Amino acid sequence: MKACPRCILNSEIVKHIEFDEKSGLCNFCINYDNLVEKIGDEKQRSKWIADKIAEIKHYGKGKKFDCILGVSGGVDSTYLAYWCKKNELRPLIVHFDNGWNSELAVQNIQNICSKLDFDLQTIVINWDEFKELQLAYLRSGVIDMEVLTDHAIAATITQIASKHKIKYLLSGFNIATEAIMPSEWVYDKLDWENIKDIYDKYGNDKPLKTFPHLTFKNKILNYWFFKTELIQVLNYINYNKADAKKIITSELNWRDYGGKHYESIFTKFYQAYILPQKFKVDKRYAHLSNLICSKQITKEEAVKELELPLYNSQNDLQSEKRYVLKKLTMTEEEFDAIMKRSPQSHHNFKTEKEKWNRYFKIIKLLKFNFK
Ligand SMILES: [Zn+2]
Numbered sequence: 001m002k003a004c005p006r007c008i009l010n011s012e013i014v015k016h017i018e019f020d021e022k023s024g025l026c027n028f029c030i031n032y033d034n035l036v037e038k039i040g041d042e043k044q045r046s047k048w049i050a051d052k053i054a055e056i057k058h059y060g061k062g063k064k065f066d067c068i069l070g071v072s073g074g075v076d077s078t079y080l081a082y083w084c085k086k087n088e089l090r091p092l093i094v095h096f097d098n099g100w101n102s103e104l105a106v107q108n109i110q111n112i113c114s115k116l117d118f119d120l121q122t123i124v125i126n127w128d129e130f131k132e133l134q135l136a137y138l139r140s141g142v143i144d145m146e147v148l149t150d151h152a153i154a155a156t157i158t159q160i161a162s163k164h165k166i167k168y169l170l171s172g173f174n175i176a177t178e179a180i181m182p183s184e185w186v187y188d189k190l191d192w193e194n195i196k197d198i199y200d201k202y203g204n205d206k207p208l209k210t211f212p213h214l215t216f217k218n219k220i221l222n223y224w225f226f227k228t229e230l231i232q233v234l235n236y237i238n239y240n241k242a243d244a245k246k247i248i249t250s251e252l253n254w255r256d257y258g259g260k261h262y263e264s265i266f267t268k269f270y271q272a273y274i275l276p277q278k279f280k281v282d283k284r285y286a287h288l289s290n291l292i293c294s295k296q297i298t299k300e301e302a303v304k305e306l307e308l309p310l311y312n313s314q315n316d317l318q319s320e321k322r323y324v325l326k327k328l329t330m331t332e333e334e335f336d337a338i339m340k341r342s343p344q345s346h347h348n349f350k351t352e353k354e355k356w357n358r359y360f361k362i363i364k365l366l367k368f369n370f371k
Contacts, residue, residue: 004029007180007289008302013282014182028180028286032293035175039235049236053087056168065092065119067168067231070157071112072096073105073263076172078112078254079244080233084170085116091170094160096153097124098264099131099327105263108254115252123156126210131328133195133211134266136203138330141344143279144187145270151189155212161228174234176294177241180286185279187346190214197350216355240296269324272310273317278339282310 002019003010004026011017018027039045060066069084069091071077084091095109113120130148137145157169187194192213199208214222222228248254257263275281288302297305311317325335 004289006299007292008285008299008306009180009182009289013285014184016182016184028182028289029293032175032179032290035179039175042238045236049233052231052236053089056089059167060090063166065090065164065166067091067170068094068157068161068164068166069170070094070096070153070172071109072172073101073108074172074257075241075245075248075254076174076177076234078108078248078252079239080170080172081112081116081118082248082252083233083237084118091118092160092164092166093118093120094157095120095122096149096156097122098149098152098266099125099127100264100266102257102263102265104255104257108263112248112252112254121160123212125152125212129206129208129211132203132206133199133208135328135330136199136201138328138335138338140198140202140349141278141338141341142187142198142346142349143185143275143281143343144189144346145274146267147187147189147191147195149264151192151195151214152212154190155214155218158214158218158222158226158228159212162222162226167228169228169230171230171232172234173232174239175232176234176239176296177287177290180290180293181283182286185275185281185283185286188351190219191346191352192216193350193352193355194346198346201349216352220359241291242296265320266324269320273321274339276310279343282306 001010001012002017004017004019005024006029007026009017009026009028014026014028019025020027020030023030040048056066067084067089069077069080071081071093072095081091081093093109093113097106109120109122112118130152133148134145137148161167161169192215195213196208245254245256249256271283275283284306288297288305291297292299292302311320321332321335325332
């Protein structure tokens with residue numbers, strides 16, 4: 001086993017990890033450093049974001065909203081809503097409800113919007129369809145079950161942006177806490193062909209009618225004509241999660257869930273049970289490594305955190321498992337059998353990869369001809 005001298009990743013945890021010959025650092029740490037370098041030093045970053053705020057305000061003159069902010073109820077997006085108010089931006093807050101949000105998340109979001117006096121638009125998914133999609137993903141044995149929610153969120157936000165003609169989309173994504181994720185643990189969130197094919201092979205016979213999605217054509221049109229701009233604000237503002245948590249707790253009465261992404265009951269069960277049991281993946285390794293890179297915790301603290309169990313007790317696990325299976329209308333026998341089956345790659349299904357290859361070939365040709 002080969003281990004990174006900085007973070008807690010190693011060749012047993014991540015199959016396709018690589019190490020730099022000189023420094024010994026893993027490719028995730030090196031990639032992290034490159035991303036940080038790319039956004040510039042503190043002075044460059046604060047200038048960039050100050051200019052961007054001015055640009056958004058200028059663009060939004062006379063409009064009801066000047067940007068869109070998707071909020072999950074977690075720390076990052078909640079802090080971003082707070083940041084918008086401080087900087088006098090006027091976001092339309094969009095919350096996507098896939099049926100799994102904990103009551104506390106819903107309370108947190110409503111509370112934040114009323115405290116900050118922001119408009120909230122909640123999109124509730126067609127549960128029957130979404131449930132069938134989740135069942136298809138479970139039965140197929142592909143690793144990234146979160147593709148469904150992430151894809152639907154991206155599609156919904158794009159649709160709302162085009163309806164209200166809003167150009168700027170604020171994102172809670174940030175290098176300090178989310179840049180490290182081995183690609184073998186996740187799949188392309190925007191690949192609609194892949195979702196459709198997994199559903200065709202493992203879902204029921206009913207065609208999908210309402211699931212928000214972005215086809216290949218949608219993505220191309222959006223890029224060339226609507227030109228929405230995604231702004232990863234937290235990368236430019238010295239974001240520290242622990243401080244952010246303190247601020248939103250005291251200023252907005254935000255209440256803690258006790259774990260990353262635990263605002264959704266399904267996400268919690270997926271990360272704390274399905275992923276480690278079936279796929280031998282514990283995403284905490286990536287999250288904690290990221291925090292080590294951004295110097296928010298030490299390696300020793302990360303190792304200590306890993307020793308904590310994913311569930312407080314067997315009772316907690318069993319009651320959550322019962323809840324999830326009841327909601328998905330799946331028997332425990334079927335679920336346990338699925339957990340024992342070998343995983344299957346997303347690449348065993350249709351993907352948009354070929355279409356993108358052809359598209360980039362054409363773009364390259366056109367560029368060459370117009371030179
Ligand atoms: Zn590393």
